[in-house]
Amino acid sequence: MxxxxxxxxxxxxxxxxxxxxxxxxxxxxxxxxxxxxxxxVMTDNLFKYGLKKDVELPVTVTAGGLSYTLEKIMIYDIKSATAQELIKKYGYGSYGKFLVWTKITIENKGNKTIEVSANDPDPKWMIGVGDGGILDQGMPSIKVREKNSKEALWSYSLKPGQKLSTYQGLFNLGSTFDYLVIWLDVKGKSGQKYIVNREE
Incomplete structure (x- = not known):
């Protein structure tokens, strides 16, 4: 028992x-x-400026063999501590009302070199923010002689198959953001993608 x-x-x-x-x-x-x-991961602060996204980031636009991907976009008041820190670090001019800091990846999917340099100074993409208004690419004087900079882009040259992930500082010379659209114009070919659509 x-x-x-x-x-x-x-x-x-x-x-x-x-x-x-x-x-x-x-x-x-x-x-x-x-x-x-x-x-x-926070990829944008567009809501802070009254912008409602129609698509989520990352956004890719392709034209003329160039693939442009916007991975991150942050808007800063030009007088803010973050904007002034970036301006000082890379030697941007302090102008306009907003600094727009973007993280991008560009890739040459064509069969010819794509570049922005003394040989071909025409910009290959623009970001529109309102009727007739586009963001102005700032010149990072500290990185201006560095081709394919991974910190603050100015000039670049991509051979076929080459890819570059980097950052780019842009300035809004106006006072508002009405919409947000990426335009590409490469070798006679164009493409566009709205991130924030125009209001009807």
Missing amino acids: KKTIVKTVMAASMLFSMVLGQGEGTAVAVAATSATTKAP
């Missing part, structure tokens, strides 16, 4: 330990899952 009671108690203890162990394992697994969950 005593042996039976002892066996029963041992079995119950083992069962309790197994259940407890499974619970701990579940708790650890949940904790591990929670620990690896990352906060979403």
